[in-house]
Amino acid sequence: MSAVLQTVKLCKSFGALTVAADIDFTLEAGARHALIGPNGAGKTTFVNLLTGRLAPSSGSVALGGEDVTQLAQAQRVKRGLGRTFQINTLFGSMSVLDNVALGVAERRGTAGKWWRPANSYAEVRDEALELLASLGIADEAPRRVLDLPYGKQRLVEIAIALGLRPKVLLLDEPAAGVPKVESERILEALAQLPKDIAILIIEHDMDLVFRFAERITVLVQGEVLCHGAPDEIARDARVREVYLGESHD
């Protein structure tokens, strides 16, 4: 297997606080990889470093074998990096369809066109609708996204990222704050994603992690504590101590 995403000695500090310390991380093609760790471990920061939202203090990020450390977010997205946010980051007053269509249009390169009306770009709209249908929320397309129940908003959050047809998808706690029934729905949707997308998922719900992930990396205070297959991680004494011990909240 080959690495689609790789970091070498990635470091980030906010003043005196180090939130990423020499992180060496590899995401294989088509992987189902989970990143776990206690609150404040630096998981979200790590995602932000990967996408280019934050610049690392040192170290490098490679995407598809190419060093992208210096590239802006938009260029990394063009190279196939998509993400979702831990806290809903939606286009609040816009319709569900528009939320997804904006990303689709961006990917297709029609988002900057300014003469024809948006609704005449049928291919963008159809693709967005199809995507919503595949997640089971096609009926909600015309609704204002903030009027949706929270669980469905989380699905839109994922749909926006999928509209970019990413090769690498970073999911930051996709089921955070969602009741159990609905998190099943999200897991189902994730399970149906094409196998050639490499997925990195951050998740606190261990049950979900063990069902979904084939590989797990444990991050504690900005450092990689260990990584391995789920059963190895489950057996690892250190992990139990720092992580599983306190996750029963």
Add this chain to the structure above:
Amino acid sequence: MEAFLSSLVSVAFHGVAFGMILYVISVGLSVTMGLMGFTNLAHGVFAMAGGYILVSSLARFQIPFPLALFLSFALVALASVVLERLLYSRLYGASELEQVLFTIGLIFMSVAVARLIYGTLQQPVLLPDYLKGQFSLLGRDFPAYRVFLIAFSGAMIAALWFGVERTIWGAMVRAAVDNRAMAQSIGINTKRLFTITFAIGSGLAGLGGALGADIVAIQPTYPFEQLVYFLIVVSVGGLGSLRGPFVAALLIGITDTACKYWLPEVGAFFIYAATIGLLLWRPAGLFGRRA
């Protein structure tokens, strides 16, 4: 050479005086921005009000100067508490646009009120005799009032910094600027903290407006015309910081004075150009917390 040196000293002196005034006025703006995230464009209104209070106290009511100065702080602080509780607090969670519109509305209203009461003319400041003459230091003469101004502002700034660094109130402000949710969760009454901080910041603006009444002319258009200076101080200094705006205010005060003295033609342009250059280099300002 001697002539140049003496103009240098004089520019530095007047520049520092202007800078001190700018700081005393603007520091409240920086802190309310950093603490409450409130874009208060009407901050200059408080400074203008302080100026008018001083001028009226001296000219119309013959109140002694120190008391007039105190009044310009206290009355403005008091009025700002009323405003904050009645109006500002309704817009704490509102969008930036709403805050901007609301405070522009306040500016328009206050300009109108000032014009109704005082007319459009600049108000003269009737300084007491003991602050009028010259004050000689190291063989040079300095205007006594400016010397007083620098010394007094310096003392106020020292008191403020001490307050923020060493008192409970200061600790709470710093905690809330840092992380408001956290501060709330450890039981800090942010509502009261906001009110008090807002009052102190506005009071200082009133005091600054009063102290500087004879440098920055008190007239109804004051909140419009000076706004850009206050905003420069805060942006260049960095939001929520105490030291940053101080450095920025001194820089601006000295540069502005120097330009007006040596290059009256390009006067204001230099300040703006320097501001833009500096912000391109450091978008979050000199002491901004996040780059």
Add this chain to the structure above:
Amino acid sequence: MKHPVGYNADARLRWTEWLPWVLAIVVFFALPDYLSMGARVLTYILFALSLDLILGYAGIITLGHAAFFGLGAYVTGMLSVKLGVTDPFLQLLASAVAAGVLGLVTGAVIMRTHGLTQLMLTLAVAAVCLEIANKATHLTGGADGLAGVVVAPIFGMFKFDLYGKTAYWWCLVILFAGWWLVRRMIHSPFGASLTGIRENRLRMEAIGAPVYARLVLVYTISAVMAGVAGALLTQTNQVVGLNVLGFEPSGELMVMLILGGVGRLYGAFVGPRVFWVAQDYLAKQFPEYWFFGIGLLLVIVVLFARGGVLGICDGLLAKFRSMRGGGTA
């Protein structure tokens, strides 16, 4: 009445959208004594429209939009008075180019910043322009301004007359063109992406949109429109003075737009009308109260009527519908 845009929205013209134009033509025949003022209102509508594009759609808050308006006004004035260029199209074009260049250059800096710093920079640009207009007396006439601006007949046929007939039509046609352009733009994918930037810049960046470039672009377009509006004002008034620059006109413009309703396309049509009619009656008699009044109005709109006049209409309409529909709407 909120003008829906986006990938769902039907972009075809509705009959209500012709109303402002029909009204404008009715005004021409019904109020022949008010055409000069009418032309001025039309220029301010164009100006407000340019602000709505960046404020209402892209979400850029500016305190200095008068810089572009004023620059346009002065360029036309200087062309005529200093260089003897009187062709109305050339004047418009030069004003548009000048304002566009200023918009591009300042936008490139301003769009790198946000929040208070951004506000400060927009204000600073306007302040610099005011300062230049004030100081460069040999070009701008300083505090006296430029009087005696000459505008040649349009196509050599339609002279700018004393009653403002020609000016009225001229402004109306240009406004129509501006409105058409803005309407197309906000309905386009570009318009949708601007709304996206306003709604959530963070997400817009995460989907790979060139946010900065788009903001600079729309800022420049808006500057061009404001410059054209300024040129129209000079052509209508045949004088230009410092009052077109600075914080007050920028603030007043905001008031006009807010009055009408932000981000509604037609708010820009309602606000200036209300504003100028009110000003015509009130401001001359009570200038102080007038200032107080618009300040108060802003505060009230923010606290109680966030959608402006059109927003209130929307609300009433919705109430009316729900009453008729037995509360089911």
